[in-house]
Amino acid sequence: MITLSRTVSLADGEVEITAIRAQGAGGQHVNKASTAIHLRFDIRASSLPEYYKDRLMAARHHLISSDGVIVIKSQEHRSQELNREAAIARLVAVIKELTAVQKSRRPTRPTRASKERRLTSKAQKSSVKALRGKVRRPQD
Template structure:
């Protein structure tokens, strides 16, 4: 089974280390007996991702990526281990897709003459209102 990142990039699940751990928080006796939380570890450098993907992920300043280039995701929001496993894998895919998304370059624009005029009229209106608040002589 492989995770589909994009049309041309897939990630074999053998490169992802999934460990079941005990979840924190409320849940009564159930939370103390069962290991429903999932701890996901993914080594970026040792993966079969294309070099572009690896570079973008390693350059990313994200709390889920360690200095050694390992992605660590802990999923414990669901009561079942299978749903937590699915959530962790989805978060990994979302992180990789976010890293390789190329932002469109912003082209700086100038304000129109009419918008400038409206802004200046608003400023002068506000100034005259404030000027009328002074003491009456």
């Protein structure tokens, strides 16, 4: 059971996990052992709420194919179990990221006191700079 939030979770059968051979350096181990994980999650056939499905299908993300399947390949660890956990964690992170609702920004205004503080500091700085001129001796 993969938990996304307190109310939303995925059954293990909804996520298709396949072990494949990893790419790259690693000597004999990488040629013999299938430690990389290929995870596929079909958004349309899942038990996610319709809101989640709509948000995921509307999102333009490189992990989501055009037919609505999230494809994740994990091969950063040497062990198959760690790669499986990393792939599931990435799936959860992608779903949470794409279904999060942004709070609408309410524009704020500066308070009267902050405006007064700004103006008094401006006046003080201008008087300091005005006193930086050449010092002239009074004419006798």
